[in-house]
Amino acid sequence: MEILEYGKENKDKIILIHGFETPYQIWERYIEHYKNSFHIIVPILQGHNPKEKDDFISFEQSAKDIEDYYISRYGQNVFAIYGMSMGGVLTAKLWENGNLHIDKVILESSPLISCNRIMTSMMTKQYLMLTHKTQARDKKIVAQAVKSIIPEDKLDEFFEMMDNISDTTIINCIGQIGKYKLPSNINTPNTEVYYYYGTKINELLAKKTAKYIRKNYPTSKVKCFEGKGHCEDSILNPSVMIEELDKVLGVQK
Numbered sequence: 133m134e135i136l137e138y139g140k141e142n143k144d145k146i147i148l149i150h151g152f153e154t155p156y157q158i159w160e161r162y163i164e165h166y167k168n169s170f171h172i173i174v175p176i177l178q179g180h181n182p183k184e185k186d187d188f189i190s191f192e193q194s195a196k197d198i199e200d201y202y203i204s205r206y207g208q209n210v211f212a213i214y215g216m217s218m219g220g221v222l223t224a225k226l227w228e229n230g231n232l233h234i235d236k237v238i239l240e241s242s243p244l245i246s247c248n249r250i251m252t253s254m255m256t257k258q259y260l261m262l263t264h265k266t267q268a269r270d271k272k273i274v275a276q277a278v279k280s281i282i283p284e285d286k287l288d289e290f291f292e293m294m295d296n297i298s299d300t301t302i303i304n305c306i307g308q309i310g311k312y313k314l315p316s317n318i319n320t321p322n323t324e325v326y327y328y329y330g331t332k333i334n335e336l337l338a339k340k341t342a343k344y345i346r347k348n349y350p351t352s353k354v355k356c357f358e359g360k361g362h363c364e365d366s367i368l369n370p371s372v373m374i375e376e377l378d379k380v381l382g383v384q385k
Contacts (some may be wrong), residue, residue, distance in 0.1 A: 148162060209235075211235050
């Protein structure tokens, strides 16, 4: 796993974890905004590196890679981890493991409840189809992507990443997401937990996750973005999400 770093190392540390089939460059606006206040760490998840082909294996392996890298350099204390979508599943795994002492766990639209085999199989087939069509530059699929999952100014980076996404990565990612369920009893009383989600149809799993988190972590802060889709503002309108994060991170305007 390649891990990038920005800002001065003596600042509080923030880890930003991108989602499935999302290029790490979507963090550029966030990095520019926060690099003077924090030291920012950006993992490029397995299977998503535009410079090399590798396969995503498991959240367990990805969490270990991040933990080994981080602890060897900075110890166990992390000010905040923000994971969007699948990146939030990895964030939850890091929180669950307890090897990092995280002040703020920030999750967006992350599916943290398990799915049945039929739904997992359907999602896998859908993503295989969409990925293959994107790799073939299907105009309709690309146009849909620009409207929903990638800013137009990051389209080149999106293609570079997608061209290196393997079927193995897709199958393993969706399979792992389908099996993962956030434990109901992670005992880290000093960790603040935030969960964000939208209301469009592609947020069904996120809506169920929000209900689960409210029930099992009553001190968490759960916020619904009415009329928004899956990670819509964080990807397509980052200024909106940055404003929300400023409140969580205590950044003065």
